[in-house]
Amino acid sequence: MNFVSSERMDQVLKRFEMIEAQMAAGPEPEAYVRLASEYAELEKLAVEIRALRGAEAERDGLETMLADTSTDAEMRALAEAELPEIEQRIEALRQEIQILLLPKDDADDKNAILEIRAGTGGDEAAIFAGDLFRMYERYAAGRGWRVELVSASEGDAGGYKEIIATVSGKGVFSRLKFESGVHRVQRVPETEASGRIHTSAATVAVLPEAEEIDVEIRNEDIRIDTMRASGAGGQHVNTTDSAVRITHLPTGIMVMQAEKSQHQNRARAMQLLRAKLFDIQRTKAADERSESRRLQVGSGDRSERIRTYNFPQGRVSDHRINLTLYKLDRVMEGDLDEIIDALISDHHSALLADMSQDG
Numbered sequence: 001m002n003f004v005s006s007e008r009m010d011q012v013l014k015r016f017e018m019i020e021a022q023m024a025a026g027p028e029p030e031a032y033v034r035l036a037s038e039y040a041e042l043e044k045l046a047v048e049i050r051a052l053r054g055a056e057a058e059r060d061g062l063e064t065m066l067a068d069t070s071t072d073a074e075m076r077a078l079a080e081a082e083l084p085e086i087e088q089r090i091e092a093l094r095q096e097i098q099i100l101l102l103p104k105d106d107a108d109d110k111n112a113i114l115e116i117r118a119g120t121g122g123d124e125a126a127i128f129a130g131d132l133f134r135m136y137e138r139y140a141a142g143r144g145w146r147v148e149l150v151s152a153s154e155g156d157a158g159g160y161k162e163i164i165a166t167v168s169g170k171g172v173f174s175r176l177k178f179e180s181g182v183h184r185v186q187r188v189p190e191t192e193a194s195g196r197i198h199t200s201a202a203t204v205a206v207l208p209e210a211e212e213i214d215v216e217i218r219n220e221d222i223r224i225d226t227m228r229a230s231g232a233g234g235q236h237v238n239t240t241d242s243a244v245r246i247t248h249l250p251t252g253i254m255v256m257q258a259e260k261s262q263h264q265n266r267a268r269a270m271q272l273l274r275a276k277l278f279d280i281q282r283t284k285a286a287d288e289r290s291e292s293r294r295l296q297v298g299s300g301d302r303s304e305r306i307r308t309y310n311f312p313q314g315r316v317s318d319h320r321i322n323l324t325l326y327k328l329d330r331v332m333e334g335d336l337d338e339i340i341d342a343l344i345s346d347h348h349s350a351l352l353a354d355m356s357q358d359g
Contacts, residue, residue: 009049009097016046045100052093059086102351107208107282108174113275114147114206117162118155119182121200126155128185128309129202131332133163136176138334145169150268151257164272166209173208178320178343180206181304187311197312201305209271210278217274223247224266244269248277321346 019039023032062079065071071079116132118125140147150164167176184201192198225245243258244265255272257265308317309328316331316339317324323342325331331339 008101009052012042012045013049016042045097048093048097048100052090052097055086055090055093059083059090062086098352099348102348105174105177107177107278109171110173111166111168111209112173112176112206113150113164113209113272114167114176115162115164115204116160117203117205118160119201119203121185121198123155123157123159124185124189124198125159125200125202126161127157127159127189128183128200129161129163130155130159131185132183132202132204133160133165135332135334135336136167136179139336140167140169140172140334142334143169143175145172150272166271168209173206175340175344176206177208178340178347179204179306181306184305184308185311186308207275207279208282210274215274215277215281217248217270217277221249222273223249246270246273248273251277251280253277318343 016039019035019042023035023039026032027035062083065079066076066083114133114136116129116136118129121128137147146168148166148168150166152163153161155161182201182203184199186197186199188195189198223246225247227243227245242265243256245254245256246266246269247254253273253276255269255276257269257272306318306320308319309332310317311328313326314328315324315326316328318339321342323339325338327335
């Protein structure tokens with residue numbers, strides 16, 4: 001694949017310098033906010049391009065020195081020793097610039113809605129769903145994100161049959177979006193007297209939080225039912241008489257909220273519905289863009305088994321990128337960066353390969 005042209009890099013630097021000058025001139029507040037946003041988007045790219053230009057100039061100087069027959073032996077030896085290191089730096093900078101210029105996912109900067117549901121495995125699956133939720137809570141805390149519970153249905157022996165929360169902060173969706181899919185656990189349940197390993201599963205869905213501007217929901221397309229919530233379903237359902245169910249008639253998507261405030265229920269239900277409709281729109285657009293090619297890590301199918309947590313062996317394996325780590329205890333404590341960084345890197349490689357095929 002051809003590297004980014006010098007002209008393209010010149011355009012980036014020119015635009016970045018223009019924004020700097022406009023911000024320094026003291027524009028109106030609204031214009032300043034818009035300029036500051038673009039400045040933040042271009043700043044890292046501009047820094048990397050300038051570093052590349054500096055490294056290339058350094059390399060050219062060393063090559064000139066080596067080509068000069070009058071260069072003494074000591075200087076020549078120093079130049080020969082430095083040249084491979086600078087070439088490596090240039091290659092690393094080029095790769096970083098390529099990645100920074102990849103097509104952006106418009107949802108990357110959005111907050112996320114995290115849904116975890118117990119799958120096969122009965123009580124043990126619900127306990128595992130609870131473990132996963134705590135893992136994401138700890139990961140979020142480490143990154144300074146805020147987690148707010150939307151609804152929860154507790155399992156009979158602990159954990160959750162279903163739990164939904166919002167995760168807010170910088171770059172939330174960009175780092176959590178590859179967590180969607182089936183997570184499988186292999187371990188000996190505390191209630192298992194014979195020590196036999198059980199396999200159970202939980203399904204994770206991470207949806208970008210959608211604003212009203214992202215998704216249009218017409219009043220005539222929804223049906224809102226208000227009902228008395230009682231009976232099974234966990235502590236949150238048992239304490240309310242104001243459950244709200246919203247059905248999106250064109251798609252058949254149904255969301256339900258059952259907190260103490262009916263007004264809050266309606267707002268939360270609409271928030272979930274917008275996220276689900278936005279996710280459908282994004283998936284359809286991605287399918288149309290990629291046709292049959294894989295542009296994401298895995299298919300994004302909620303039924304796809306993406307990761308196994310094997311407690312007897314202390315390992316976690318991500319099946320999409322053939323990554324196995326023997327630090328399960330740390331992963332469950334929220335140490336997810338190594339896995340997430342590897343998934344993002346694999347995604348970038350796929351995008352670069354796709355651009356190469358198109359180009």
